[in-house]
Amino acid sequence: MKAGILIFFIKRAVQDIISNRFLNAITIITIGLSILIVSAFSLFFVNINDLLDSWRKGVRIIAYLDPHTGQPAVSDLKKQVLQIEGVSAAHFISKDKALQQLKERLKRQSAIFENLRENPLPDIFEIRLSPSAQEWEKVEIIASQIEALPEVESVEYGQQWIGRITGIFNLLRFTGTAMCGVFFMASVFIVANTIRLLFFSKREEFEIMQLVGATDGFIKAPYYIEGILQGTFGGILGLIALYISYVVVVSNVDQGLASAFIQIRFLPIPIALAIITASIFSGWLGCYLSFKKFLTT
Amino acid sequence: MTDTNPENSIIRLFHVYKRYASHSALIDISLDVARNELLMVTGPSGAGKSTLLKLLYLGESASEGQILIDGINLARINRSRIPFLRRKFGIIFQDYKLIPSKTIYENIALVMEVAGYKSSFIQKKVSSVLRTVAMEDRLNAYPQSLSGGEQQRIAFARAVVGDPQIILADEPTGSLDTDSANIIMSLLKEFHARGTTLIIATHDKSILRKTQGRIVYLNEGRLENKTITIDKKPAITL
Numbered sequence: 001m002k003a004g005i006l007i008f009f010i011k012r013a014v015q016d017i018i019s020n021r022f023l024n025a026i027t028i029i030t031i032g033l034s035i036l037i038v039s040a041f042s043l044f045f046v047n048i049n050d051l052l053d054s055w056r057k058g059v060r061i062i063a064y065l066d067p068h069t070g071q072p073a074v075s076d077l078k079k080q081v082l083q084i085e086g087v088s089a090a091h092f093i094s095k096d097k098a099l100q101q102l103k104e105r106l107k108r109q110s111a112i113f114e115n116l117r118e119n120p121l122p123d124i125f126e127i128r129l130s131p132s133a134q135e136w137e138k139v140e141i142i143a144s145q146i147e148a149l150p151e152v153e154s155v156e157y158g159q160q161w162i163g164r165i166t167g168i169f170n171l172l173r174f175t176g177t178a179m180c181g182v183f184f185m186a187s188v189f190i191v192a193n194t195i196r197l198l199f200f201s202k203r204e205e206f207e208i209m210q211l212v213g214a215t216d217g218f219i220k221a222p223y224y225i226e227g228i229l230q231g232t233f234g235g236i237l238g239l240i241a242l243y244i245s246y247v248v249v250v251s252n253v254d255q256g257l258a259s260a261f262i263q264i265r266f267l268p269i270p271i272a273l274a275i276i277t278a279s280i281f282s283g284w285l286g287c288y289l290s291f292k293k294f295l296t297t
Numbered sequence: 298m299t300d301t302n303p304e305n306s307i308i309r310l311f312h313v314y315k316r317y318a319s320h321s322a323l324i325d326i327s328l329d330v331a332r333n334e335l336l337m338v339t340g341p342s343g344a345g346k347s348t349l350l351k352l353l354y355l356g357e358s359a360s361e362g363q364i365l366i367d368g369i370n371l372a373r374i375n376r377s378r379i380p381f382l383r384r385k386f387g388i389i390f391q392d393y394k395l396i397p398s399k400t401i402y403e404n405i406a407l408v409m410e411v412a413g414y415k416s417s418f419i420q421k422k423v424s425s426v427l428r429t430v431a432m433e434d435r436l437n438a439y440p441q442s443l444s445g446g447e448q449q450r451i452a453f454a455r456a457v458v459g460d461p462q463i464i465l466a467d468e469p470t471g472s473l474d475t476d477s478a479n480i481i482m483s484l485l486k487e488f489h490a491r492g493t494t495l496i497i498a499t500h501d502k503s504i505l506r507k508t509q510g511r512i513v514y515l516n517e518g519r520l521e522n523k524t525i526t527i528d529k530k531p532a533i534t535l
Contacts, residue, residue, distance in 0.1 A: 005413065019398070205396045211356065212455070213384035214411040215377070 013225035020198060024230060027194040031234025031279060032241065034187040039242045039267060039275050041176040046271065047264050048169055061143050061157045063125040069151045074123070077151045081125060086133025086142050095121045122153065136166055184282055187234070191227055191286025198223070199294045224287050231283025235276040242267075306365075307332045307463060307494050308353060313362035315348050315518075322348040324518040326362070330496065332462075335489050335510030338498045344515040346498035347391075350465045353496075354386045355379055367462065384412055387456030387493075391468040393448045395440035401427070401451050402436040408459045426454045430484060446477025453484050463494040470501055482508065 017024045063081070065074070074092055081090040093101075098121045103113055125146075133142060139157055147155045199206070209219050243266060250264050267275070308330035315323040323345045330336050338346045351357045352364060355371060364371040367385060374382060387408075395404050402423055409419040427433040430450040440448055449469065456464055466485060470478035482504060489495040497504065505512055514521045 004415070008410070008416075204394075205398065208394050208396055209407065209411065210380070211354065211383060211388060211394065212408045212411060213380045213459075214407075215380045218380075218411050 009221040009225055012222040013229060016198075016222060016226055017229065023194055023197065024226075027190060027230050028233045028237060030190045031187045031230060031282065032237030034183040034190075034282075035235050035238025035275060035279050036241045038180045038183050038278075039239055039272075040245070041180055042271055042275065043242065043246065043267055045173055045176060046267060048172075050263070050265070052166060052169060057131070059129055059139055059157065061127040061129070061139070061146060061155055063127060063146050063149075063152045064154045064156070065123040065125070066151050066153045067122060069123065073151055077149065078125070080149060081127060081146060084142055084145050086129050086138055087127055088130040088133075089128040091126045091128075093124050093126060095119050095123050098124065125152075184278060187231075187279065187282040188286045188289070191230055191283050192289045193286075194230075195223055195227060195287050195290040196294065199290060220287075220291055223291070224284060227283035227285075227287030228280050229283070231280040232276065234283070235279025238279070239267075239272055239275065305331045307334075307367050308496075309363075309365040310352075311363040311365075313352065313364060314360045315345070315352060315357065316360040321518050323352070323359075326518075326520055328513065328520065330494060333489070333492050333494055335486075335495045335508065336497070337505055337508065337510055337512045338496065338515060339500055339505060339512055340515035341500060343517075345518040346500075346515055347467050349515065350388075350467050350496065350498050353463075353465060354383050354388060380411070384459060385462045387459065387461035387464045389449070389452050389456045389464065389466040389469045391471045393440070393445075393452040395448060395451060395455075397440055400437050400439055401432065401443075404440065404451060405455045405458050408455055412459060422458055423454075426458045429457075430454045444477075446473050446480065449473055449477065449481055450484070453481060457484075457488050457493075461493065463496065464488060466495070466497045466499075468499055468501075469497060470499070470504060478504075 065077070069077070078090050078092060081087055096119060099113075099119050102121070103110065106112070127142075127146065129139065129142065133139065143155045143157050146152055206219055246264075246266050253264060306329040308328070310326050310328045313323060313326040314321065326349065338349060340346055348357065352359050352371075353366065355374070359372070366382060369378075369382060371382075396407070399407070405423045405426065406419050409422060414422075423436070424433060427436055430453060432447065432450055432454065435443065435447070440451065443451065453469075456466075464485065469481050469485065473481065478501070485495060485497065486508065495510075497508075499505070
């Protein structure tokens with residue numbers, strides 16, 4: 001398409017938006033609301049994903065050793081543990097060292113240690129996993145392999161609940177994706193209906209244009225541009241609304257405990273661009289569907 | 298019924314029928330129109346004059362028979378080529394068919410815009426044709442603010458601005474007073490004199506009397522043997 005004719009079509013599209021500004025404003029606002037909901041879901045998932053990732057990176061397995069395990073067995077055990085696929089490090093902490101660490105941590109409550117006749121803590125191995133083994137299912141397999149070793153009395157992997165949260169998160173992600181799909185379809189439907197309303201009001205104009213030799217492309221092009229502009233403005237509007245909400249929420253959350261626990265971030269640029277692209281596509285698709293039903297020579 | 302030399306024909310109809318669910322609008326029409334000919338199609342209301350014109354610019358399709366426009370068989374034309382076929386025509390409708398939301402200038406310029414002309418050329422051409430119809434001072438007006446005669450002059454300007462090979466005028470003076478009708482008819486004759494093929498569908502006998510050209514008579518969808526070639530201002534009775 002030549003630049004001149006493209007400018008001509010854009011001018012016609014903008015003229016049409018201005019002359020039907022109320023209808024177009026309603027469409028853009030409705031698309032904006034749909035995009036706000038979709039992008040709010042995205043923001044939630046992005047941040048939950050970050051949180052889960054940070055938790056997953058901290059995954060470690062604690063292996064409690066049988067109290068009768070001697071020092072030579074500990075060295076053998078370390079070798080056996082390191083041979084397990086997915087284990088990156090195994091750090092032995094003797095029960096004496098563990099007690100000492102505990103006393104240091106609980107200095108203010110030192111009285112509770114005064115009456116201890118013997119060290120109640122077991123020897124342990126603190127086992128770190130390689131990044132590729134930090135998937136919940138893999139952690140479970142590695143833990144069961146460690147637990148099967150004869151010197152190991154029991155294992156604990158403190159983030160067992162991450163698995164459960166991941167499950168819930170995946171369910172939410174599925175539901176959220178489905179809802180995003182619904183809102184996307186709603187945007188398409190709204191654009192399609194607005195443009196169809198415009199078409200009905202311009203039936204006669206289209207007929208006359210066809211009679212004077214206008215091609216379908218000539219008639220359709222400005223409306224495709226209009227749909228794309230509606231999608232673009234709606235997408236930008238939705239993201240601006242989300243950003244304002246984000247700033248308000250973050251400025252309040254930061255003052256509380258959550259700032260130490262989770263760093264809430266806004267949508268990364270690629271995701272924001274993907275949302276605007278989807279919004280533009282919804283505008284185009286709405287127009288396409290309207291024309292498919294409407295225009296016949 | 299063939300009235301002209303086929304080799305010089307720009308329009309040819311062979312045994313054309315147009316049927317609707319309840320009746321036949323055109324029955325077995327065969328007709329040739331020569332380049333630069335002025336043909337008047339007359340007959341009573343409902344005779345099929347407008348339908349005949351619609352078949353030429355593919356406003357409707359023939360139910361049976363063949364129509365050739367400048368060698369293009371309308372029965373076989375690709376849908377995407379229809380707009381290009383229509384650019385061969387300048388059409389004047391009885392109800393003007395001006396776009397109410399566009400100014401006079403925009404209505405006329407549309408014909409050239411769809412053909413992809415540059416805006417500077419469009420501007421010159423539209424101004425020139427508006428001068429021809431003595432409406433250059435109304436280019437920013439909207440159609441609804443014009444009288445019937447003025448609207449028909451704009452419809453004429455739109456029909457001729459693209460320099461069409463054929464002008465189709467469907468009852469061009471149908472709802473106009475005598476003065477406005479005379480203006481429109483003299484404009485049509487002027488363009489015909491420049492070499493454009495002109496087909497006028499009319500039941501206005503005064504037009505038939507005042508206009509030199511071939512007349513064909515349609516009655517209940519059939520071409521009747523009343524075809525008369527008139528010379529200068531003949532007094533005819535149909």
